[in-house]
Amino acid sequence: MESTIGRSTQSEAKVGQRDLTEIPIDPFRNIVFPNRLREKRRAAGFMKLLRFAAVLPEIPYIRLSKIERGEVVARTDELGRIATALGIAPSDLLIDIDDPGFDLAEWAQPFADGKPIDDDEERFALLLAAAVRARRSLDADLTIADVEQRFGLAQVNLSRVENAAKPWPRWNAAVQSALLRLFGVADEAALRHNVLAAYQDGSLAPFLENVVDPAHRWSRSRSRIASLARELNGLSAAQPSSEARPLPNKRDAHDERALLKPSPAPRARALTVYGAPLPDGLIDFVNTGGTIDAPRDVSDAAFGLRVGRATLGGGLPGHAIVVVDPGRYPVAGGLAAVREGTAWRVVAVTIDRDGVLGGYSVNPAREVPIDGRDATEVAAVVAALF
Numbered sequence: 001m002e003s004t005i006g007r008s009t010q011s012e013a014k015v016g017q018r019d020l021t022e023i024p025i026d027p028f029r030n031i032v033f034p035n036r037l038r039e040k041r042r043a044a045g046f047m048k049l050l051r052f053a054a055v056l057p058e059i060p061y062i063r064l065s066k067i068e069r070g071e072v073v074a075r076t077d078e079l080g081r082i083a084t085a086l087g088i089a090p091s092d093l094l095i096d097i098d099d100p101g102f103d104l105a106e107w108a109q110p111f112a113d114g115k116p117i118d119d120d121e122e123r124f125a126l127l128l129a130a131a132v133r134a135r136r137s138l139d140a141d142l143t144i145a146d147v148e149q150r151f152g153l154a155q156v157n158l159s160r161v162e163n164a165a166k167p168w169p170r171w172n173a174a175v176q177s178a179l180l181r182l183f184g185v186a187d188e189a190a191l192r193h194n195v196l197a198a199y200q201d202g203s204l205a206p207f208l209e210n211v212v213d214p215a216h217r218w219s220r221s222r223s224r225i226a227s228l229a230r231e232l233n234g235l236s237a238a239q240p241s242s243e244a245r246p247l248p249n250k251r252d253a254h255d256e257r258a259l260l261k262p263s264p265a266p267r268a269r270a271l272t273v274y275g276a277p278l279p280d281g282l283i284d285f286v287n288t289g290g291t292i293d294a295p296r297d298v299s300d301a302a303f304g305l306r307v308g309r310a311t312l313g314g315g316l317p318g319h320a321i322v323v324v325d326p327g328r329y330p331v332a333g334g335l336a337a338v339r340e341g342t343a344w345r346v347v348a349v350t351i352d353r354d355g356v357l358g359g360y361s362v363n364p365a366r367e368v369p370i371d372g373r374d375a376t377e378v379a380a381v382v383a384a385l386f
Helices: 037-042 050-055 059-070 078-085 104-113 119-137 142-153 155-162 171-181 188-200 205-212 214-238
Strands: 270-279 285-295 303-306 320-325 335-340 341-350 357-361 366-369 376-386
Touching: 037 050, 037 104, 059 078, 059 335, 078 214, 104 142, 119 171, 119 205, 119 270, 119 341, 142 155, 142 171, 142 357, 142 366, 155 341, 171 188, 171 341, 205 214, 270 320, 285 303, 320 335, 341 366
Parallel strands: 270 303
Antiparallel strands: 270 285, 285 341, 303 320, 320 376, 335 341, 335 376, 341 357, 357 366
């Protein structure tokens, strides 16, 4: 559908007292974490990211691509895995964005898709991002899980919409339909009308600032990169340098198999199964008297946990037993067990653009922080039995 935003003349772009052309368009707004992954990867002989991803099964390809393109902030464990595969120090992947020699446009050039920018659609993407943020802020019950359950907008897409990751025409039909449901409108024309009206009456102003302000984004990026540098320095001091894996020789640089480690032999042992349903989606840590076979490579602290209720929907029914491994930290896109007092809660793991992990359940709709918790209170779910 043709955009209704200022298509003809600049004078038509003015509605009420607010001029749409005054909304700044930042071509680099999706970049929050410039880094040296592409440079170091190519120097190590991995000319294609897909080939490099083959030696990093712990990091999904899409996640790795977003890290390399600077669209998300990597976690320290991710930087460690990437650096180990490249035979470099994790800190070598970081960039000082305040260095006078750093040019963001030059850094971003290899990732440009060459498509012309439609200013009208770019501005609507920014307004829509602000409108979604405003919609959620006005309804305390509209959690991430609730948005997904009621309107069909997955967390990863919700986050990208709220950060104006791409213009409306580039979203697929499922995302567009979910957004129409979120705003309770029948079609795109009605959505555009309502969003523009909210912009004109000033409702979006406080939310739009966080979307369009490069200085605000750059400040967050600077803070996160500095935090990563401190964390990596702490890890380096605690671990001997001999733990780093050397680069393959030049002959093997293009053969990812040279970097693969042989799989350890499976361990045959039984895990005790705990779990009884409690209110609010919690699971009581009581011994059920049952056991399950331990999956390969789990730590000695692993245990089985009966879910009890379908708190994550039909994909994980109440009779399922999950394997919880306190020796592993959760990863985005997976599941985690979070301890609350003496009970546990199973959650789906999400990650925002700043690399911060969180978790949520659907029934009941709950959001819980993961990063920042004591290490004894969070564990990865590594398998499920039905």
